[in-house]
Amino acid sequence: MGVPMALNLIKAGYKVVVWNRSADKCEPLKAAGATVAASPADVARQSDITFAMLSDPPAAVQVATGPGGIVEGMSAGKGYVDVSTIDPATAAAVAAAVRGTGALYLEAPVSGSKGPAEQGALIFLTAGDQALYDAAAGPLDVMGKASFFLGEVGAGANMKLVVNAVMGAMMGAFAEGLSLADRMGLQQQDVIDVVALGAIASPMFALKGPAMAKGNYPTAFPLKHQQKDLRLALAEADAAAQPLAVIAAANDLYVRARQQGHGDADFSAVLEAVKGQQQQ
Amino acid sequence: MGVPMALNLIKAGYKVVVWNRSADKCEPLKAAGATVAASPADVARQSDITFAMLSDPPAAVQVATGPGGIVEGMSAGKGYVDVSTIDPATAAAVAAAVRGTGALYLEAPVSGSKGPAEQGALIFLTAGDQALYDAAAGPLDVMGKASFFLGEVGAGANMKLVVNAVMGAMMGAFAEGLSLADRMGLQQQDVIDVVALGAIASPMFALKGPAMAKGNYPTAFPLKHQQKDLRLALAEADAAAQPLAVIAAANDLYVRARQQGHGDADFSAVLEAVKGQQQQ
Amino acid sequence: MGVPMALNLIKAGYKVVVWNRSADKCEPLKAAGATVAASPADVARQSDITFAMLSDPPAAVQVATGPGGIVEGMSAGKGYVDVSTIDPATAAAVAAAVRGTGALYLEAPVSGSKGPAEQGALIFLTAGDQALYDAAAGPLDVMGKASFFLGEVGAGANMKLVVNAVMGAMMGAFAEGLSLADRMGLQQQDVIDVVALGAIASPMFALKGPAMAKGNYPTAFPLKHQQKDLRLALAEADAAAQPLAVIAAANDLYVRARQQGHGDADFSAVLEAVKGQQQQ
Amino acid sequence: MGVPMALNLIKAGYKVVVWNRSADKCEPLKAAGATVAASPADVARQSDITFAMLSDPPAAVQVATGPGGIVEGMSAGKGYVDVSTIDPATAAAVAAAVRGTGALYLEAPVSGSKGPAEQGALIFLTAGDQALYDAAAGPLDVMGKASFFLGEVGAGANMKLVVNAVMGAMMGAFAEGLSLADRMGLQQQDVIDVVALGAIASPMFALKGPAMAKGNYPTAFPLKHQQKDLRLALAEADAAAQPLAVIAAANDLYVRARQQGHGDADFSAVLEAVKGQQQQ
The missing domain is CATH 3.40.50.720 (NAD(P)-binding Rossmann-like Domain)
Structure with a gap:
């Protein structure tokens, strides 16, 4: 660069x-x-x-x-x-x-x-x-x-950590929304299109969503690095006695994705942890 | 309308x-x-x-x-x-x-x-x-x-539920990011400005963020209605045996905001639940 | 009876x-x-x-x-x-x-x-x-x-709900402890034996633990019924604006166990959801 | 000693x-x-x-x-x-x-x-x-x-960590049960007495429960040390790609208790975090 x-x-x-x-x-x-x-x-x-x-x-x-x-x-x-x-x-x-x-x-x-x-x-x-x-x-x-x-000094790194922690939780929530939609019989691409027109539209959803709906996670930002940022944000929050319930739940979900073997895939592969191991 | x-x-x-x-x-x-x-x-x-x-x-x-x-x-x-x-x-x-x-x-x-x-x-x-x-x-x-x-029939209502559930969790994560930034000595307005230029920019963060940073939550979508949509999404997911860990944690955070008396405020007042009752 | x-x-x-x-x-x-x-x-x-x-x-x-x-x-x-x-x-x-x-x-x-x-x-x-x-x-x-x-009238049913909600979360935490011990190289039976002698000893851990360590879950109380009680307890708490973060996380874990097909097994099969789908 | x-x-x-x-x-x-x-x-x-x-x-x-x-x-x-x-x-x-x-x-x-x-x-x-x-x-x-x-070497310390992590989550769940009971109009002492006779009876509930019901938390094991053990257990689990959703939610609850100023009280003061800041 x-x-x-x-x-x-x-x-x-x-x-x-x-x-x-x-x-x-x-x-x-x-x-x-x-x-x-x-x-x-x-x-x-x-x-x-x-x-x-x-x-x-x-x-x-x-x-x-x-x-x-x-x-x-x-x-x-x-x-x-x-x-x-x-x-x-x-x-x-x-x-x-x-x-x-x-x-x-x-x-x-x-x-x-x-x-x-x-x-x-x-x-x-x-x-x-x-x-x-x-x-x-x-x-x-x-x-x-x-x-x-x-x-x-340190504030630049901290700002990146805050933004990445919010990003990780957003992606976790989006993956859950896609999975819920699927279980309700909705098309995931419809969710992506509806989201793109509304208050929660974001470049990340627009960029990652269509591949996620197809079960593809070409690595731009590895899931294990996203989870590391969640972990570091939680450690900083712990030191400051600041609870972060949503980010903590998202972090656990990314650890589960690593448990399933998706650590080197893109962080959008957290969708696989939400999908889990569904009953046959 | x-x-x-x-x-x-x-x-x-x-x-x-x-x-x-x-x-x-x-x-x-x-x-x-x-x-x-x-x-x-x-x-x-x-x-x-x-x-x-x-x-x-x-x-x-x-x-x-x-x-x-x-x-x-x-x-x-x-x-x-x-x-x-x-x-x-x-x-x-x-x-x-x-x-x-x-x-x-x-x-x-x-x-x-x-x-x-x-x-x-x-x-x-x-x-x-x-x-x-x-x-x-x-x-x-x-x-x-x-x-x-x-x-x-029902798919329209279900789509609204999916989008609102993702929205509720996103707002919860954003509130946690703002609170963590504050505890780290960062300016919340800086977080809002940085977010606005990146991959997780969204109209919602741009619209609600500046007021949240000032502790203002003028009601557009009442918090208790946002929490109701999270609850309904969780009920649908439960019926379909679909875990939703991030959305469940967000739902609990909105219940806590109601416990603190913010049910009629805008749903961005979930920030108050993240702030909690800080040590004097 | x-x-x-x-x-x-x-x-x-x-x-x-x-x-x-x-x-x-x-x-x-x-x-x-x-x-x-x-x-x-x-x-x-x-x-x-x-x-x-x-x-x-x-x-x-x-x-x-x-x-x-x-x-x-x-x-x-x-x-x-x-x-x-x-x-x-x-x-x-x-x-x-x-x-x-x-x-x-x-x-x-x-x-x-x-x-x-x-x-x-x-x-x-x-x-x-x-x-x-x-x-x-x-x-x-x-x-x-x-x-x-x-x-x-109703207080009897409510008391059962409270006790069963605590029970479900306890079992979830115990399953997590067993899994963590396993990943650390400890014997699960050692965990069961140590627990049995200390402050958190309970008849439930003593009764269910040894079978869990062997991956057996003979049905005494079906997992789907345990999860139903967690869901009902959360609904009661929601109505009373009472957050229940630990019980909500446990509930999600039992939903995941149902997703994996363990709804009819004993509720101790929540251990399978903690184990997840581990990387080969 | x-x-x-x-x-x-x-x-x-x-x-x-x-x-x-x-x-x-x-x-x-x-x-x-x-x-x-x-x-x-x-x-x-x-x-x-x-x-x-x-x-x-x-x-x-x-x-x-x-x-x-x-x-x-x-x-x-x-x-x-x-x-x-x-x-x-x-x-x-x-x-x-x-x-x-x-x-x-x-x-x-x-x-x-x-x-x-x-x-x-x-x-x-x-x-x-x-x-x-x-x-x-x-x-x-x-x-x-x-x-x-x-x-x-290390296995002794790890066993203590596992037991203490389960203990922290159990206490969090018990505190939530007591709070839910209270909101339902049940007597907390009745919950303690019913629990003492059943499958989830434990020396810890019997010892700490009555004081908790009165809002007393005489320090035997400081809350901040209990939370430290939860944090360390989560760090070990993270390193092993082992999700621990219930323990993670409990950890966040103890961080909230510290936020409220209860870090030096007994860990049973996590009940104060569950009670929160209730609407007047």
Whole structure:
């Protein structure tokens, strides 16, 4: 996803310095006018604001704080914006290292995947240093259709967790509605069409519904990851003495889907747990 | 809602005969060119297709089968379309009486309220005699933006139940997301704004969310009615040996909201049950 | 169950008049010294207090209020004690008919089955006319080990519902504990043995546990009847705006067991719903 | 609890060597004939089998592996039995350290508190080295009324978790039954009395019920600890893809009780969460 994001910045006229673990990933950007750096630290030294899009928390830590990492090139007046999806603890560790150099830190996980990245239509859920959020407004505007500044480091990850927990429960309820409709003799496609015209219409129902009605669950977001987000949301709520009865019931339903062997399917396969093992 | 629906038919060039228990309700329609009949039976005698929009099941039974009712004016070649929201048992009783005269019957509860009625943007969830559905296509098209033929009598009411059950669980999950966000130090309005841009965006969240974030629940759909639909959906599912864990948990949450005294508030007041009685 | 109950009364020295739809059922009682009457009304005419043990609500209504029924033989100074398990509405109807003759009425469903009936160890959950409860103290003491006077007609049935709802949820939790133990590598029989020695020991766990650990569910109380009691308890709670989250989750689990085809097995077969359809 | 346990060993004729962080705790044991050692290592050196009863996991680690700890005095042919309640990870760490000396290790958390300790009526849930379980049979028999060997290290803690999870759900269901009874006009004490005579009777209901009916929850096992065990059981089940719908609903109810401020009360205060905030 980093390539289309950087291309959009170049097209908008920004001077862009790039680095990737696999040097060949930088070729299209070099062709488009980017300077290729020798290391993350080298990017940071040459840039006012450094953006990182990494695959997981260990990569985020390595690129920021490892040998030749971002921190070595950071200093007061510079900023580091990590658009990877990482947990609050990782974000806090990287933030501390970056701030230790006098630089500013912004956690900015994105909502949206490859398509929105190409179209400059990502959504940035940022948190950390508001001054850096303000300074990065131009580039964020080029790469995304919206950005939010949500507060202290960790708030971006927390916002993703809240949204995904609601999403998981919504999908569970939708799967139950489809199953109930089926048992009542209604056509599931009719449910999908009626829902699409009313108050509870959502892009997710429109996108996933028709495949679900056919028993197909092509994996976009794996069920086991959806269930992990439900589990993490419940853990956060537990720590805050906040009951979440609907989300807890949805979580149990996804665990049941995993019990049935659907952990690697799309999370819409929770429908299979609702269908269960029906009497022959 | 009957008045704007009839006005749309008149505007579209249909010859319209009207009746209402309160004669003055017919005045604007008379002014617009409608003929006022002396009784429901009188409407039926003068019309090819008779539409009824009534407040509740007892009214639906009375107008159809009481003295001077629809059935007295029905005969082979005619059709009766009841767009009221009634339960499957009432629909079956009225259908039997109408069909006993040789006429056709269509249950056609609407999704949408006064605004959509005025704009001809209702959604009709019809079931019963498909020949009447076909014959009524013109008027339904004038009054609504979409209509569905769903099968046997009762299917229209069942579809409303399915959609409302999903809606109730979605709102419960959304309320839990807002509460969790609040406990995590996030702004509820930020949650609403982020949700509005993503896969789970829905008109309901956009419409209700901002008021919920302020603790306001102006009644559009009373919470006790939402809970009744969850209860009825669970009863249907129970009869069909279909588990509905998420909807069952949502139902319990709405019962708790009633326990707290929010039965007459909007169903979005389920948020108060999630908030609970927090430690001081 | 009526035969051993009547035998205990005869042995205790009471003068007993009996009737049964199948006359041969009266033979052992006649042999023991009972007078056989020609009809329920005939029993009532010859007795101060008439006890009835009937199979279901329709039989209870028929024997009490049908031709030749109890009510025809009732009058002021007499009493009718119905020890059948019937719903509050049936109990109220029979009570009204009996009281209309000036006689007293006591609903007295029993806890316990054939064994306790033979040993005079039943538990009577009575409600209705307290004067009749007092007058019937001797016979109730002969047939049971305990009796409770619980209030207005319907209270006996309600008490059974409360106890059975708690029982259903307990069994659901126990099944979950057994399954979790199994997944952790513990022996289910060890769980049963440890439970038996501690604070949560119960006759039900001791009786059902060992068979459950072997996947056997010989029917004592059918799962579909246990689930019906959970459903009725939830309906009563709903009417009273009382949330019951644990019992609602248990109810859903029993519905799932029915979905898997275990409705006619013992209610301990809810364990199969917990086990689910495990990944191969 | 260590004092009465050691006294029972002395009374039974065992030669007992003792140590406690607070030397005065050893006085009654010295008076009864015990030798007082200078350190845990000193106990281990003088004993074939060393028993430890410690307050929490950090204390268990410190006494076993800290300076002057058990491990320093352990060697092949000796055994260490830790009767403290500790988590599987702590047990595994201590087991590894002990076994590193050639000695044997037994995790043996107890069910039962001070009273059973004095009466030699504890229940030992042991796991680890079966040879040590066999060797310790005599002392365990003196101190307890039953002991179980459950398998690999961690199994003792897991068994406690399973039992406590079932217990938490049972108490939640019982609280719901009491609340439903109350809303139906039944006396809660009648429910308690009826339950006590039937299939679901349990020492816990008999002990806690009467106080619950009066709204009293004197703390024996704090609600927040009961909820922690439910949370841990759910986490174990999640890891094993085992759904636990009833236990999950119970957990949410205890979180709600904490939300209402009852975390430090007895776990029977979950009844307050069921009662909720009733309409005035």
